[in-house]
Amino acid sequence: GAGVSQSPRYKVAKRGQDVALRCDPISGHVSLFWYQQALGQGPEFLTYFQNEAQLDKSGLPSDRFFAERPEGSVSTLKIQRTQQEDSAVYLCASSWQGRDYGYTFGSGTRLTVV
Amino acid sequence: AQSVTQPDIHITVSEGASLELRCNYSYGATPYLFWYVQSPGQGLQLLLKYFSGDTLVQGIKGFEAEFKRSQSSFNLRKPSVHWSDAAEYFCACEVGGSQGNLIFGKGTKLSVKP
Numbered sequence: 001g002a003g004v005s006q007s008p009r010y011k012v013a014k015r016g017q018d019v020a021l022r023c024d025p026i027s028g029h030v031s032l033f034w035y036q037q038a039l040g041q042g043p044e045f046l047t048y049f050q051n052e053a054q055l056d057k058s059g060l061p062s063d064r065f066f067a068e069r070p071e072g073s074v075s076t077l078k079i080q081r082t083q084q085e086d087s088a089v090y091l092c093a094s095s096w097q098g099r100d101y102g103y104t105f106g107s108g109t110r111l112t113v114v
Numbered sequence: 115a116q117s118v119t120q121p122d123i124h125i126t127v128s129e130g131a132s133l134e135l136r137c138n139y140s141y142g143a144t145p146y147l148f149w150y151v152q153s154p155g156q157g158l159q160l161l162l163k164y165f166s167g168d169t170l171v172q173g174i175k176g177f178e179a180e181f182k183r184s185q186s187s188f189n190l191r192k193p194s195v196h197w198s199d200a201a202e203y204f205c206a207c208e209v210g211g212s213q214g215n216l217i218f219g220k221g222t223k224l225s226v227k228p
Binding site: 004031033035040041042043044045048050055056058059091093095100102103104105106107108 | 118150155156157158159160163165204206213214215216217218219220221
């Protein structure tokens with residue numbers, strides 16, 4: 001597609017529920033990244049994929065967070081047993097080959113845990 | 115640890131006036147530096163980036179930024195602001211070798227007075 005597509009745009013979850021957030025990167029983009037943006041803050045790095053390989057997951061805040069990209073295109077960020085502190089906008093970005101080609105961000109999924 | 119500081123949380127300028135948004139980074143070597151803009155409910159759009167070479171970088175929408183190693187700064191400028199420039203602006207740096215692991219500042223919200 002023309003841009004990075006994320007779904008759903010908005011998600012309300014009850015505390016303790018599991019959620020799955022989807023990212024469709026730009027076709028052909030090798031690199032994919034997830035970020036978490038809390039209200040009033042800048043985005044914070046969560047994880048990085050190159051094709052299907054998860055090369056960096058240093059930013060995942062706990063073992064409740066899990067990301068996958070099984071076929072090297074679409075990616076899913078899963079949060080188990082959601083907590084109120086998980087409320088944030090989750091941004092996905094993709095890139096053809098890394099920083100030299102720039103990172104294109106999606107519009108994000110706003111997760112609210114009640 | 116690496117960090118990015120945007121000292122101004124909120125700036126208001128009159129339409130047609132010049133603009134400078136400040137950004138300071140903390141990193142031993144020269145990082146890769148970016149400026150992004152985020153409109154409400156939208157993802158991040160890349161304005162410009164600096165990797166090496168000429169320290170004055172031109173970007174989209176008439177923006178430019180200057181890298182000053184001695185001041186660890188990468189300030190964003192625009193000679194004449196338009197009402198459509200009202201948005202939140204984020205400065206970010208990427209440590210070499212950490213693909214896509216951008217460290218963002220907390221952002222500066224720009225309001226434009228008619």
